[in-house]
Amino acid sequence: MPSTEATNTGPSLELSPEHEMIVQAARDFAQNEIAPIAPEFDESGDFPLETIRKMGEMGFMGIQVSEEYGGAGMDTMAYVLALEQISKADASHGTIMSVNNSLFCYGIERFGTEEQKQKYLKEVASGQAIGAYSLTEPMSGSDAATMVSKAERKGDVYVINGRKSWVTSGPVADYIVMITMTAPEKGHRGTTAFIIDTDQSGFQVGKKEPKLGIRASATSEIHFEDYECPVANRLGEEGEGFKIAMVVLDAGRIGIAAQALGIAVAAYEDSLQYAREREAFGKKIGQFQGIAFRLADMKTRIEASRLLIYQAALAKEKAAETHARFTLEASMAKLFASETAMFCAHAAVQIHAGLGYSKELPVERYFRDAKITEIYEGTSEIQRLVISRLELGL
Numbered sequence: 001m002p003s004t005e006a007t008n009t010g011p012s013l014e015l016s017p018e019h020e021m022i023v024q025a026a027r028d029f030a031q032n033e034i035a036p037i038a039p040e041f042d043e044s045g046d047f048p049l050e051t052i053r054k055m056g057e058m059g060f061m062g063i064q065v066s067e068e069y070g071g072a073g074m075d076t077m078a079y080v081l082a083l084e085q086i087s088k089a090d091a092s093h094g095t096i097m098s099v100n101n102s103l104f105c106y107g108i109e110r111f112g113t114e115e116q117k118q119k120y121l122k123e124v125a126s127g128q129a130i131g132a133y134s135l136t137e138p139m140s141g142s143d144a145a146t147m148v149s150k151a152e153r154k155g156d157v158y159v160i161n162g163r164k165s166w167v168t169s170g171p172v173a174d175y176i177v178m179i180t181m182t183a184p185e186k187g188h189r190g191t192t193a194f195i196i197d198t199d200q201s202g203f204q205v206g207k208k209e210p211k212l213g214i215r216a217s218a219t220s221e222i223h224f225e226d227y228e229c230p231v232a233n234r235l236g237e238e239g240e241g242f243k244i245a246m247v248v249l250d251a252g253r254i255g256i257a258a259q260a261l262g263i264a265v266a267a268y269e270d271s272l273q274y275a276r277e278r279e280a281f282g283k284k285i286g287q288f289q290g291i292a293f294r295l296a297d298m299k300t301r302i303e304a305s306r307l308l309i310y311q312a313a314l315a316k317e318k319a320a321e322t323h324a325r326f327t328l329e330a331s332m333a334k335l336f337a338s339e340t341a342m343f344c345a346h347a348a349v350q351i352h353a354g355l356g357y358s359k360e361l362p363v364e365r366y367f368r369d370a371k372i373t374e375i376y377e378g379t380s381e382i383q384r385l386v387i388s389r390l391e392l393g394l
């Protein structure tokens, strides 16, 4: 039998005492408060508002935001470490946390005015309000620059009309960073970002998406009908929307990679335990090479994902002052970790066989939850496009 030392599936690099503390805090919270409720929220599809509020109180909803704007003032490593632990307990909570931190808070802290930070960032980073992000439209997903929703400036406001889709936390968000067209003839250079206050006329939550996985994270369309957005809520300059969307997605992709890692680790740990206990043909099933080698591949891919994620987190930190891009590191981490999550979840179902297919165990949920990590915030194909374009320089 392997020693217990060799089966430690937590972060395997030496972490700083501060990082160790956040892992411990996130792990305790996730295992005590999230894991027990995950199955019922997966079943009902209800939004887990109570635990999300508690996560806000713990500082998990704005981990990297400076304390003056309501955040925990920690670094990207702390963020990915915490997100892995939360997602290991439940990927839905992980998604809500990732979008709040990366796609909303990071965008406002990086591109927002002082007034916007005081008004919106503080509330969202402290977890008192929920933030979301909206780029996709029904006919514009991977080819994000082809959006047709638009904003027209009329004096002190922009009048926004159109339909956006696949908005994580859309039905519950208080504020949304939304990208739309202000000058369609200019293509991606004619797009602009806005901070949308959802408690205002002209904004409506549309169709809620019935989903295969991450069912407790609310996802919906959002509709704008002559919505008047004050000029003061424009994020960045006119024409900068696409660039802001891409920079923010670079940060988001590191978050999704950490979420995927959490799912992969959960699938692996459950499989490992099962392979040690379950017997067939007079042996523990882990003694069969077909199972053992599968576990070896899971573990190796998990640790490789972890290194890519830590590399991306460090690249983002390094770029904090210079605003250099960390696109390559983020896309590689997201691509590898999401495919690892799917690989591990698939293997976990197979190792558990009938039980893996049953709702009695969380294994089938890992399988359903893992799939989205290869799709949202840029499909695996888009990540390969981004990586190869950067490498080829063509």
Ligand code: CAA
Pocket: 099, 133, 134, 135, 136, 141, 142, 143, 144, 145, 166, 167, 168, 188, 189, 242, 243, 246, 247, 249, 250, 325, 327, 375, 376, 377, 378, 379, 382, 385, 386
């Ligand atoms: N950082 C900064 N600038 C960037 C950038 C980045 N990462 N990526 C592109 N840009 C800039 C380019 O330099 C270029 O600038 P110029 O205007 O100076 O030329 C401009 O943006 C346009 O770039 P491209 O020519 O590369 O644009 P493209 O049309 O070929 O698209 C793409 C590139 C990578 C395919 C991009 O469209 C993309 O990432 N698509 C996927 C979109 C996506 O991830 N959607 C998910 C939305 S969120 C979600 O899933 C829901 C949720 O709530 C979680």
